[in-house]
Amino acid sequence: VTCRPTKKQAEDYFHHCIVDQADWSAVDGILALKNISPQTVPIQEYLTQRSHYAQGMGGLPIIGDPDHSRHRLPISAKPGSPALRSRWSTISTNCRISLTR
Amino acid sequence: VHAPSPSSNARLAMHASNKLQIGLFGANCSSGRAVTLVPERWSGSWPDNKKLALLADQAGIDFMLPIGRWKGYGGTTDYQGTTLETVTWATGLLAVTKRITVFGTVHAPIFNPVVAAKEMVTADHVGEGRFGLNIVVGWNEGEFDMFGVEQRAHQERYDYAQEWIDVIKMIWSDREDFDFHGKYLTMKGIRGKPKPYGDTRPLIMNAGASATGQAFAVKNCDAFFLQASRTSLEESTQRVRRAKEAARAQGREIGLTPSAS
Numbered sequence: 001v002t003c004r005p006t007k008k009q010a011e012d013y014f015h016h017c018i019v020d021q022a023d024w025s026a027v028d029g030i031l032a033l034k035n036i037s038p039q040t041v042p043i044q045e046y047l048t049q050r051s052h053y054a055q056g057m058g059g060l061p062i063i064g065d066p067d068h069s070r071h072r073l074p075i076s077a078k079p080g081s082p083a084l085r086s087r088w089s090t091i092s093t094n095c096r097i098s099l100t101r
Numbered sequence: 102v103h104a105p106s107p108s109s110n111a112r113l114a115m116h117a118s119n120k121l122q123i124g125l126f127g128a129n130c131s132s133g134r135a136v137t138l139v140p141e142r143w144s145g146s147w148p149d150n151k152k153l154a155l156l157a158d159q160a161g162i163d164f165m166l167p168i169g170r171w172k173g174y175g176g177t178t179d180y181q182g183t184t185l186e187t188v189t190w191a192t193g194l195l196a197v198t199k200r201i202t203v204f205g206t207v208h209a210p211i212f213n214p215v216v217a218a219k220e221m222v223t224a225d226h227v228g229e230g231r232f233g234l235n236i237v238v239g240w241n242e243g244e245f246d247m248f249g250v251e252q253r254a255h256q257e258r259y260d261y262a263q264e265w266i267d268v269i270k271m272i273w274s275d276r277e278d279f280d281f282h283g284k285y286l287t288m289k290g291i292r293g294k295p296k297p298y299g300d301t302r303p304l305i306m307n308a309g310a311s312a313t314g315q316a317f318a319v320k321n322c323d324a325f326f327l328q329a330s331r332t333s334l335e336e337s338t339q340r341v342r343r344a345k346e347a348a349r350a351q352g353r354e355i356g357l358t359p360s361a362s
Contacts, residue, residue, distance in 0.1 A: 017135060
């Protein structure tokens, strides 16, 4: 979850961390362990996977302002889950989630 | 060969009545889940983990799930190269929190099950029933050699893990002084006291991605860690539905933990 006061701030910070300042040498190490390379998969697939693994080992990115993140979670939780009301607020460096169920 | 069941329901009722469980993944590892150079990346240190756990405990997060990692991925930051061992990490966090469930991620092939059962029961008593087991049957090849243990073929990993979890559950049940004769494990006079907290056993989770792994999870576990699609919510929905249907086909209801980064 990348949560900032505005959607643009969140997207900019995500791009800063996971694209401009990604540890690409580590990403390439992860891909090598999984035998994902331009020699083993189509180049577009390789680039997609490389971008994805910079975000970690999987999962659904949630990037946006508190309202976006709040609305994104219930949608993500849709399979078999009840409605979830969540309230997000930004604190000093990370996102804090307080939940009301 | 199973502990009194369905103890998981009792345990869920004890601590976690929310149908949708939200947790934090990988805080025990340096850099956490973001492969980044930014200086504010997650440290994975004990003080930061403790601070995070207290914040999560207060904020209503349901669980913390660590990654079992023994060697980092290299690169400029040695991504996930500094990690806290997960059962001791969980025990420490359970000691300072009040309501959150904390899992240990345990590699079956490298932990003697009698020792592991005792360690986990200890964590469970410290947390008064808030410990959970995330069982892992294999690991990265690069981590393998330093244990002097040869990684088995895929199916055999799960065959071994089946014996391992059977022994664990038997120790956690009301059995005393029993023998176990399996293909991989032969043990005599097994005894383990105390039993898990409150006459229930810890929640058990598994993240096997293959059909064999999923079958193992459905048979043995209370929760199945499922990779959420990075791009399509509908695809995640389908994955959840298929896993739940597979569990129901075996007469089981299983919780799903789709990951969000």
